[in-house]
Amino acid sequence: MNNHLKLVILDRDGTINQASEEFVKSPEEWHPLPGALEAISRLNHAGFHVVLATNQSGLGRGLFDMGALNAVHAHMLKALATLGGRIDAIFYCPHAAEEGCSCRKPAPGLLQQIEERYGLSLTGVPYVGDSLRDMLAAQAAGCVPHLVLSGRHAMVDPARLPPEFPRNTRVHADLMAFADHLLAAAESSPIPPRSPTP
Numbered sequence: 001m002n003n004h005l006k007l008v009i010l011d012r013d014g015t016i017n018q019a020s021e022e023f024v025k026s027p028e029e030w031h032p033l034p035g036a037l038e039a040i041s042r043l044n045h046a047g048f049h050v051v052l053a054t055n056q057s058g059l060g061r062g063l064f065d066m067g068a069l070n071a072v073h074a075h076m077l078k079a080l081a082t083l084g085g086r087i088d089a090i091f092y093c094p095h096a097a098e099e100g101c102s103c104r105k106p107a108p109g110l111l112q113q114i115e116e117r118y119g120l121s122l123t124g125v126p127y128v129g130d131s132l133r134d135m136l137a138a139q140a141a142g143c144v145p146h147l148v149l150s151g152r153h154a155m156v157d158p159a160r161l162p163p164e165f166p167r168n169t170r171v172h173a174d175l176m177a178f179a180d181h182l183l184a185a186a187e188s189s190p191i192p193p194r195s196p197t198p
Contacts, residue, residue, distance in 0.1 A: 108137050115141070125144065
């Protein structure tokens with residue numbers, strides 16, 4: 001186990017790529033947000049491991065199958081690789097909302113899977129997403145919630161978040177602005193290594 005893992009967890013739709021009410025069902029429908037892939041590459045080059053945690057209820061609703069989801073992710077990873085970036089692992093919830101699973105955000109199940117996979121506590125690990133669901137899942141898992149205004153909450157006033165958001169939610173214009181924030185903070189006070197859970 002790597003005792004010095006620096007981890008960042010990201011949502012996908014509205015954080016890395018444009019969200020769609022009709023779901024992203026094919027590589028052709030996947031469009032990166034401006035600067036998002038460059039931001040991931042910057043994080044990688046600064047020593048951060050990037051992991052995705054994404055609700056994909058279109059699977060449970062039968063709107064696309066695993067082959068289509070894998071094709072979207074292969075397309076995303078290839079686009080990222082051309083910029084020298086990578087995503088270490090992708091955790092997704094395949095269930096529809098009515099299935100009552102424990103992994104669909106705002107439940108913390110996906111983040112707990114990441115915790116188990118890497119054998120470390122997520123306390124203090126940044127989680128970046130574009131929705132209230134993301135922020136609540138982050139809070140439940142002990143992560144630091146970072147809201148980006150590039151998706152579902154684009155019109156939120158960063159100075160006056162609605163009261164349902166966790167009080168420690170940090171707000172950024174987009175993923176690049178988050179990367180700027182995190183890297184500046186890491187330079188001023190290096191992030192301590194994550195320790196494995198006993």
